[in-house]
Amino acid sequence: MSDLGEPRAVDVDLRKLRYFVAVAEELHFGRAAERLHIAQPVLSRQIRALEQDLRVQLLTRDRRSTALTPAGEQVRKDAVSLLAAAGGLRRRALRVAGGTDRLTVGFMPGITVTAAVQALTARHPGLRVDVLRTSWDDQTRAVRDGRVDLSFVRMPADRADVCLRPLFSEPRVAVLPRGHRLAGKQAIGIADLAGERLLQDPDAVPEWRDLPHRPPDENPRPVPAVRTVEEKLEYVAGLQGVVVLPRSTALFYTRPDLCQVAVTDIEPGQVCLAWSARDPGPLTLEFADLAAEIYADGP
Incomplete structure (x- = not known):
């Protein structure tokens, strides 16, 4: 579908972009349509219209799966920023108009x-x-x-x-159940957590990815889908894994069934x-x- 001929001006419809982002995030037309509260055939037509507007193929689709093309991945990234900017424009305009x-x-x-x-x-x-x-x-x-x-x-x-x-910067601590093998220690290194399950996005603890001699798990359990600190701490207390938090966050959410141990060899x-x-x-x-x-x- 790609057309490398003479470039032309394209007025991109923000509604179509919003629909596309939903499909790109769900990778399923049915779920995306439910999320958008529209019929699936309508959604499919809007995605095809966007591809025609941009003159590129954004998705590959068969009976079993939907996937982004490289062009689709790029449009997804740009669309998220563009939709956010459009929302910000509206909110700022309303704020100024309110006086x-x-x-x-x-x-x-x-x-x-x-x-x-x-x-x-x-x-x-x-x-x-x-x-x-x-x-x-x-x-x-x-x-x-x-x-x-x-x-x-x-x-x-x-x-x-x-x-x-x-x-400012601040130390980070591991939050562990009270009965954990490392509970009561004054400080630990990140390698001491090598056998544990991390209950957060590893990007928040980059050092985790580089742990030496991390033992393989033959039957890995999926990490629960958690978003809030409160949810993470519930799973820690339930012996599902550990989290590494900034000291101020851990202190704010102090609980009697959890303990905090300083991790001394990672960046603050x-x-x-x-x-x-x-x-x-x-x-x-x-x-x-x-x-x-x-x-x-x-x-």
Whole structure:
């Protein structure tokens, strides 16, 4: 379907892109149609129309599976950013049209933002500041789609279309059940966890991927689909595995049936402020400067 002839202008329909992203994430037309609340034949027609608009094949499909082509994978990546930017445009326009001074600040679990918020409102008594708790999956997406003006994020984070300003770093700890073989130790190395099951995205603990002599598991159990800290800790308490968290997060979620052991040979967790690279606005930049001063010595 690819056409390498003379380039032409294409007005991309955001609705078609939204439909395509649903199919790309589900890799199943039936589930995507249910998620979008539309009929499957309608969805199929919209995807074909998008392929015709772009003059590339986005998906390969047979009776048993649906897969992205290389072009489809590229469009998926670009579409996610484009849809987020469109959502942010709308939210920012509505905010300005409302005529109210307002700032929304996102934050990851374990990070307290009160001091920076109070410092800004002290300078601007009429300013309304809202806060929004984010997660590992959407900490920078919330910035791109306009849900927040800026956000306290934990690295590594998706850097696309955002500016990042380092604030502070902190040690990381392993969270274990009270009866675990390593419970009670003052500190451990990451290799001490080699035989454990990690209940989080390995990207959050890059050192995990490089563990030496990690014993193979002949009957690996699937890692539960967990998103929140609370869910992860429930599984740890239920003897399903372990997690490695920033110290502030682990302390915030202290439980009597769990313990925390410092992991001394991995990089500390880095906290940054993230805001949109597209015209962030003076209040956003002022807040970033205040936060940098307040957190200069750590959380």
